[in-house]
Amino acid sequence: MNPVERAVATETGSTAPHKAVGRYAWYVLGVLILVYALNFIDRQILSILAQNVKRDLDLTDAQLGFLYGTAFAIFYATFGIPLGRLADRWNRVTLLALGLAIWSAMTVLSGFSESFGELAFARIGVGIGEASAAPAAFSLIAAYFPKEKRGFALSIYATGAYIGFGISLPLGGWIADSWDASYALRAAPLGLAGWQAAFIAVGLPGLLLAVWVFSLREPARTETPQSAGLPGVSVFRMFGRDLASVIPPFTLWNIARYPGELSRNIAALGIVALVSAAMIWLTGDYGQWIALAIGVYAIISWIQDLRYSDRPAFHLICADWALPLCLLSFGCIALLTYSAAFWAAPYAIRTFGMSATAAGSMIGVPGAIASALGILAGGRLSDIWKARDPRGRIFTCMIGAALPIPLIALMYTRVDLQAYLLISPAVYFVTAVTGGVCVAACQDLVLPRMYGTVGSVYLVGTTMIGLALGPYGTGKIATITGSLQTGVLSMLLITPITLTALWFLSRRTTEAEATRFERARLAGEA
DSSP: OOHHHHHHHHHHTTTSOOOOOOHHHHHHHHHHHHHHHHHHHHHHHHHHHHHHHHHHHTOOHHHHHIIIIIHHHHHHHHHHHHHHHHHTTSOHHHHHHHHHHHHHHHHHHHTTOOSHHHHHHHHHHHHHHHTTHHHHHHHHHHHHSOHHHHHHHHHHHHHHHHHHHHHHHHHHHHHHHHHHHHTSSSOOGGGOOHHHHHHHHHHHHHHHHHHHHHTSOOOOOSSOTTTTTOTTOOHHHHHHHHHHTTSTTHHHHHHTTSTTHHHHHHHHHHHHHHHHHHHHHHHOOHHHHHHHHHHHHHHHHHHHHHHHHOHHHHIIIIISSHHHHHHHHHHHHHHHHHHHHHHHHHHHHHHHOOOHHHHIIIIIHHHHHHHHHHHHHHHHHHHHHHHHOTTHHHHHHHHHHHTHHHHHHHHTTOSSHHHHHHHHHHHHHHHHTTTTHHHHHHHTTSOGGGHHHHHHHHHHIIIIIIIHHHHHHHHHHHHHHSOHHHHHHHGGGGHHHHHHHHHHHHHHHHHHHHTHHHHHHHTTOO
16 A cells, blocks of 8 residues: 555545544534634624614615625635634644634624724624634544544534524524613613623623633644644744735735746736726725725735645645635535525514514524534535545535525515514525535545645635625615515525536546545645
8 A cells, every 4th residue: 555545544544443532522522612602693693783783873784794794704714714724733722712812802892883984893803813713623623533423523513603693693682672671761881782782792701711712632633744834934934924925915025935926916916906996886885895805815815825835735725626616616605695694683673573682582593403403414414425425525515505595585585474484494404504514525625734724715715705795795785676685585596606516516526535645745745
């Protein structure tokens, strides 16, 4: 058996019995679920507070979509890349704890915002802090769980998002309504409105949870320092270079070190700027398209840098079209998922006259339970299908992309509240099926040392396409047409693109996974 075959056998476990998962691994997974739940509470609470924020700050639906999606997503995706690389080289537990402390503090700061600009700044800070969470968590789970159980473990982890979602809506609505009712006839402490108090209340616990996370054990890495890209270079120097590769204008200085790349980078910058200017002219939304342009340019700059700084990773992530197809298809899935999730509560409040408290409990709690069941079902199905067919995870994603179409169309055309509430959990169930599967599908295509990096690359697709465009696109169409229903239903048009990309991916993924060690070796992997 040659070295490449031994590496494949070791990583897949084909030469030894399946490794048992110890109790401590499940304990770590439990803590990671709590972190992810808080992650989504801080992220999703804007949904139930949207109507009050819109009223007090005099915002449009497009601006709400920007605050929830783009302001958070661009910086989440951009900083996720260097932080994902850092997760592959440094102490993942420390990185996760520091990120948790930062985004919790910025959530508290959101509660003191008094303008659109201040709230956008705080949301950017939340995005930067949360950018460390997923890559570090993905890498920790990959270290604690063997490959044959990883899809299910990642799906269990992903239930944290839906636990957080289920808590954020009723909790946020209850805090906001109770606060406003208590201080309706007298001045509130610090002059805070109910929605501001809600942000502060959900942000503070994260500072305590960060201390708990610090207590976790960092698992030993199976890679040598050479295979992790560390020969003779300090971790933080590498991190500084990674930051410079995505943060303008340092990108220009960083890329100038490589022959011929500066002119290509400037040309790409010019094209991105022209497209952004055209979109601003068409929509009038400066913040949306400037932020998106910064994110797109940062990703282009990082790809250029990766070609020289880590050629094996570049060849596995960028040179083969399997992973780009993953990003496109999974991003399109996320576009529909984020749009439906964010606007469900505001739609019920506007259309059926529900209070924030009622909408939070009647949509959030059943939606969270259904989503958790959906993501577990999807993870389990993908593991079973993957064992029988290398394309099993992709086929599971196809199911998760197709099933929401009729249910979302049915949900957002109901004229009575009971029917809307009855269909809502079914929508959350089917849109959650792909939650843990997509990450596992991306990890299948790279080496173990690249799990943190590919986790951050996966987030680029789900945030730059899904989160940055889904809620904003829905809100913009709703602003133009005067109908939130039209805005949500218009997002269904993305599904044919999603299914087409997944079909092409299914034709490539088997060979891409089977040859990843050999392709990495040919690109210089030790």
